[in-house]
Amino acid sequence: MLTLNLSAISSSFSVVPYANYPLSIQTQLLFRSNLNYSFATTATRKFKSFQLKAGFWESIKSGLMKNNSMQVIDPPLDEEDEEPLPQEFVLVEKTEPDGTIEQIIFSSGGDIDVYDLQALCDKVGWPRRPLSKLAAALKNSYIVASLHSIRKSPGSEGNEQKRLIGMARATSDHAFNATIWDVLVDPSYQGQGLGKALIEKLIRALLQRDIGNITLFADSQVVEFYRNLGFEADPEGIKGMFWYPNH
């Protein structure tokens, strides 16, 4: 399973990648039987820092010796930021004649209310999908980019009205491939370049992670829209096929 050319030092950490347990839990299991809790926590802390140091020196050693057979095991995944850092910023700000300020906020944090999304899908005319599936899909998508409009009336109350007006999401294996699904913008906000901004931010986040294959399945009326953003239809004869059980 694991590579055979691990050095003796790093082999003690070799259980980590496939076990997928955070290291602190593993060491607690190791110490739990004979030691009391306080001692175990200090032991885990020391163990953890020792492991990090070992990783650091391993990587320096392997770099210096140019001996690529030494496998450097990265510290467990909670140290790496795997998920793209959620961004949130104001895309557009408008002031209306009566003084209300409308801000359009872009967010890649994925903080979307499923009911809002369902309402937005109804507005654009998409068929209804089960809410539980929608929620699961949002939770397991790699990036969920959304646009919210916040309207602040000039009164001192400062009651904000926040509405979901656009969304795009991408599923990915976090390394090679990504597919963009469900791109939609509220019809009353279309034609302002908001969809373009959504997709561009999404693509930028994916390319930053060095994800080379970005795919999407476009309806006929939006093929031109995506072409202008850098997408190519059926490149090199690659096509997407869908599964039909009773063919």
Added chain:
Amino acid sequence: MVVMGVAAQKQLHLEKHVLEGFGSKSMELKWVSRRISKSSQLEKTMKPLSPLFPIYISTDPRHVDPHRLRDLFADCNYSTQKIPTRAEPEPVDIHKLRIALSHSAVVVSVFCNLRHVNDVVPYHGNSSSSLIEDFLTPVSPSRDQLVGFGRAISDCGLTASIYDVMVIPSLQRMGIGKMIVKKITRVLTNRDIYDISALCSENERLFFKACGFGNDSLASTTMMYRRSDPSVTQEGE
């Protein structure tokens, strides 16, 4: 010591005639035989009944060793880059492969004993003894060779996409690829996901068609992002 424990566990699973689906990590035994192809470069004898040999199909991602998977990619001349930028596909990055495997919703791997992989001429008189040998040889993903692979990425709610389905050339055209795709779709439909897509190149299209895939009923166009490469002129359509 951990590895041995897992292997022993897997053996138990096999004896119980494994259950599949519902997220149970299991291994299934299947029998395949070489079909006589009309135009074959290898010297296959004209015996109608080619002996069966066992392969093991697994849905457990822990059975896949990234290094052996990388070798499989190379053997099948497969690249992780869908749009080829260079004539020869570059070797797969192991670190990225590990990440990709850990984030794939379904990972299917097929193992086979080494002697069948390189077996060109089927045995005649020894067929019965080799069959018995096959029955008695225990399952061992660490010992047997990885000969087939397939994975799917999903949001575990609405959609899924199948990628990287491959079988080593010497065992192609035996139904293994179809088995892999069937397994993937079965696991996905068990999780109530019916919107399954697969990106395929020209020569894979017939294969996926035979597996039950077709063009989109909603006539959507597949589009891929093309990084702007100043040296390459942008083509029109």
